[in-house]
Amino acid sequence: MPAFTFNYITPPPNDELVDEQSQINANLDQIENRLNFLQGIGTWANVDRPKGLEALINDGNQRTAVWNGTAWRTPTGIAGGWTAWQNITLIAPYVASAAGFTPMWRSNSVIRRVQLKGRIANGATGVSMAKNNWTNFSSGASGIPLTFTPANTVALWTTSCSPITASSPAGSEINGARLRVNADATSVRLDFNWMGQDSGTTGNYISLDGMDWWY
């Protein structure tokens, strides 16, 4: 379908019986109407919109949209793809380090990403983390569903670990930890490996902030 339905002046061009002026002006009016639509002040019948036309749609939010033949298609936002935050079910004795820092996860189906946040402590009394071995803190039927298994099945990441409250000055020392994301029979299995070896013992925790993976 041509973009325009212009009048072609019927020959001979200087035939006094041909109304050239009105045909030319009708063409100019058609151009005017089409361009006005692109300026957000005119209308086109749906059948006149070529598939793939990109236009600026002022629906109150000023969107860039493409006509797919039957509807305007606007970009899919990444931000809107996130689920609500859900608690990570922790295996005893691990608990949230403090109110407001509950370990949680969420996923985004647009970018197929899982993201974690929160802080894990070893029991409500703040017992030191066990160092130098892998410790499972979430798995089993109540864990993150297998749907969210990392795209490469097994993943290993580094995560941060807390200031150690027993240090001097308090909270000024940190140590590293690693996070392993794996799949068990029923859910995504999360383990950490606390690399600590300093004198701090109580009150330390592992931060999950910034931890994420592709599923």
Next chain:
Amino acid sequence: LGTYTTVQKLYKPASDDLVDVNTDIKYNWERLDQRVKLLLEWLPTEETNLTGNVPMENGFRYLKRSTASKWASWLNPVTQQQQFYQDNVAFVPTWTVITPAAGWSVYESQTKLMAQVTGGAAGAENIVTYRGKLIRNPNTELPIKTDTLIASGVPTGYRPQVDREVQIMGGDTASGNVATAMLRFTSTGEIHLFKYGTAQTGNSFEWYVSFTGVMFPRGD
């Protein structure tokens, strides 16, 4: 005399017009040439600030090279001012420079401390990403086992709603060694550095804090 179309101002000769080829017919093609490109294509421009520096009219579109972002003009119905906007979903987030605290500076001019937020308006679901590299002034080793303030006054949109802590690496004792370090981003707009390890021995190329790969969700 003929008439002009309302918006595009194309000249429509009257039936008894003596048409001047130069002023009446060529004028129309030149007028269209100026406007159609801007209405159909994103016109690349080197202008950083578009307002006042490029033609503004409903539907005129520009690709801003400096930020690789697309902008279009529209008449704000409330203010009746012609403005530029981006699609708030498809837009390219711009980087905002974060000023280091006293005693800290950028490692080199290309490594300013900067932050960006996905998703447009500062929603709780957005992800904040940082980049850049800081050193102490004068060029000295990073403090170890100390809670050190390295920036404050971070703009609201780039702060978490509750404190976030992410791990990075920092220079350590011997050449090529690194030790664990942590950045704490507070809800009040401060950035703190905690670095593990022992005193360094003069490898100045390790005396910096890199924000590469640092990201966290904004919301609580």
